[in-house]
Amino acid sequence: MFQPLPTPKEMAMWDKMAIEDFNILPEILMENASQEALYILREQFPSLKGKTALIFAGSGNNGGDGFALARHLVNHEVKVMILHSKRQKEYRGTTAGYHLKLAKKMDIPLMHLPEYNMDFLPQVDIVVDGLLGTGFKGHLRSEYEKWIKKINKIGEKAFVLSLDIPSGLNGETGNPSPLAVKADVTITFEEAKLGLFLPPAKPYVGTLKIGKIGIPKKIKIENPCTHYALTHKILNLLSLPPSTLHKGKAGHVLIIGGSPGLCGAPQLAALGALRSGAGLVTVACPQSLKTEVKGCFPEIMTLFVNNSDSYLGPETLEIIKENLFKFKAVVFGPGLGRNKSCLELLKSYLCLENYPLTVFDADSLYFFASYPELFDMIKNKNEVIFTPHPGEMARFFGNKAEDINQQRAKYAYEFVNKYKVNLILKGAATIVAVPGKPLYISPFATPNLALGGSGDILAGILGSLLAQGYSPLNAACLGVYMHGLTGQYLGEKYPYRGNLAQDIANSLPLVLAKVIKQSN
Ligand SMILES: NC(=O)C1=CN([C@@H]2O[C@H](COP(=O)(O)OP(=O)(O)OC[C@H]3O[C@@H](n4cnc5c(N)ncnc54)[C@H](OP(=O)(O)O)[C@@H]3O)[C@@H](O)[C@H]2O)[C@@H](O)CC1
Numbered sequence: 001m002f003q004p005l006p007t008p009k010e011m012a013m014w015d016k017m018a019i020e021d022f023n024i025l026p027e028i029l030m031e032n033a034s035q036e037a038l039y040i041l042r043e044q045f046p047s048l049k050g051k052t053a054l055i056f057a058g059s060g061n062n063g064g065d066g067f068a069l070a071r072h073l074v075n076h077e078v079k080v081m082i083l084h085s086k087r088q089k090e091y092r093g094t095t096a097g098y099h100l101k102l103a104k105k106m107d108i109p110l111m112h113l114p115e116y117n118m119d120f121l122p123q124v125d126i127v128v129d130g131l132l133g134t135g136f137k138g139h140l141r142s143e144y145e146k147w148i149k150k151i152n153k154i155g156e157k158a159f160v161l162s163l164d165i166p167s168g169l170n171g172e173t174g175n176p177s178p179l180a181v182k183a184d185v186t187i188t189f190e191e192a193k194l195g196l197f198l199p200p201a202k203p204y205v206g207t208l209k210i211g212k213i214g215i216p217k218k219i220k221i222e223n224p225c226t227h228y229a230l231t232h233k234i235l236n237l238l239s240l241p242p243s244t245l246h247k248g249k250a251g252h253v254l255i256i257g258g259s260p261g262l263c264g265a266p267q268l269a270a271l272g273a274l275r276s277g278a279g280l281v282t283v284a285c286p287q288s289l290k291t292e293v294k295g296c297f298p299e300i301m302t303l304f305v306n307n308s309d310s311y312l313g314p315e316t317l318e319i320i321k322e323n324l325f326k327f328k329a330v331v332f333g334p335g336l337g338r339n340k341s342c343l344e345l346l347k348s349y350l351c352l353e354n355y356p357l358t359v360f361d362a363d364s365l366y367f368f369a370s371y372p373e374l375f376d377m378i379k380n381k382n383e384v385i386f387t388p389h390p391g392e393m394a395r396f397f398g399n400k401a402e403d404i405n406q407q408r409a410k411y412a413y414e415f416v417n418k419y420k421v422n423l424i425l426k427g428a429a430t431i432v433a434v435p436g437k438p439l440y441i442s443p444f445a446t447p448n449l450a451l452g453g454s455g456d457i458l459a460g461i462l463g464s465l466l467a468q469g470y471s472p473l474n475a476a477c478l479g480v481y482m483h484g485l486t487g488q489y490l491g492e493k494y495p496y497r498g499n500l501a502q503d504i505a506n507s508l509p510l511v512l513a514k515v516i517k518q519s520n
């Protein structure tokens with residue numbers, strides 16, 4: 001269900017343990033890495049014979065992977081030239097030095113990069129980028145910037161294979177620092193590094209391939225990494241409903257929200273809940289807006305108090321309380337509004353002795369960010385899910401959505417550690433964070449989900465899954481995956497966008513049926 005995404009530091013630690021605790025020679029790991037890289041090139045070029053290749057080898061082990069690969073390419077009759085960043089003698093005594101020596105023995109031409117006139121570089125068929133891998137830190141030094149620009153220039157007409165990480169890309173955040181190699185394929189070793197998986201890395205990584213280099217499984221199990229990707233297998237959590245299912249057993253979701261101009265939000269949340277299988281959905285909304293909230297969906301029930309207020313207020317809680325035993329999950333906030341009475345309602349809800357599993361979304365998040373003391377009022381913190389988008393998240397940290405998106409994983413961890421609640425940080429590559437657990441990252445980044453109402457649908461899906469009995473962690477992972485998967489499907493159907501938020505909900509059950517059938 002989850003694919004490990006080690007940070008460069010974690011990967012370096014696994015390498016170190018394999019070498020020091022298991023006595024696997026680093027030269028062997030490097031050899032394995034180079035064989036995996038060769039495999040990619042053989043796949044790309046069924047006949048390598050006569051092709052030309054430039055191998056850029058940096059000062060560390062990433063460069064060593066390049067030296068080893070050079071040997072294999074020559075054995076496949078490729079014309080190879082190596083450009084190395086350090087003087088040959090400076091590699092002496094290192095793992096990279098071992099493979100450099102073998103390359104030298106094979107008479108492969110070796111050029112010292114800093115001394116080589118870049119203007120004389122030939123156009124080749126293949127460029128191998130072995131400049132920087134997991135050891136890259138900070139900002140690129142100027143000479144590396146020059147070399148990377150050159151790789152990208154040649155790469156316009158050549159196949160670029162990056163070893164482990166496109167050089168210049170931060171392996172943890174996925175950001176170019178400030179530029180990076182634009183690879184056609186990145187062959188990353190053992191496991192995908194976290195940064196490769198994150199949206200900023202997308203223009204650089206090309207097709208991401210993973211090549212196992214022989215790190216013992218035991219090391220990875222005993223020293224788990226802190227980030228995982230959600231995989232298709234998460235859908236195994238879904239089971240076909242029994243033919244005798246009663247609607248009461250499929251979960252009743254209560255959605256609290258709706259205010260003037262914002263009636264679509266609770267309606268879409270209700271639709272999300274219904275389309276993901278909730279048995280019953282009720283929206284608690286202002287009486288004056290009940291017809292608008294319901295729209296043309298007779299399936300949506302409403303709950304309201306008899307007054308003329310256009311915003312929900314604490315008096316709504318009385319009627320919610322009377323009915324609370326019916327609801328298995330609550331979605332608090334879609335279209336709620338930011339009126340003071342809404343804050344009072346939220347406070348009285350949090351004062352309830354008991355309330356169902358709750359998703360706090362939209363305007364309720366505004367209140368939590370404005371009055372963080374509200375977090376202290378939450379009784380069972382492991383039974384609530386907060387679902388901010390980057391803009392809402394920024395309000396908790398007093399910064400901007402761009403800042404959050406630069407370091408999404410870091411902020412997700414900070415939020416969870418500080419408030420001790422479950423979190424879904426929405427946006428491209430949505431993050432699920434649960435206290436004491438690793439971060440789970442969605443593989444989907446699709447513009448077809450970037451539209452008003454998409455988050456309301458997700459909130460409804462989450463409410464529905466919680467109401468059906470999934471744990472908050474499973475509901476969060478499953479809900480995020482289902483939402484993203486549907487977005488991907490809509491991307492195929494509407495490549496230029498234009499889908500409606502309700503299309504997400506309406507497509508969801510059909511997309512699930514299709515992909516589950518395909519994978520069986
Ligand atoms: N460990 C193993 O056994 C195995 C490792 N493997 C492979 O090794 C890779 C990790 O190797 P690594 O740790 O040697 O680091 P690596 O990515 O080559 O870079 C180090 C060099 O980067 C440089 N540098 C840093 N920052 C910089 C900057 N801002 N701007 C410019 N330069 C900068 C720094 O240079 P220096 O500052 O020292 O001059 C340093 O020398 C890994 O990704 C995988 O491919 C596989 O073969 C499997 C076995």
Ligand SMILES: [K+]
Pocket residue numbers: 062129130131132133162163164165166167
């Ligand atoms: K590289």
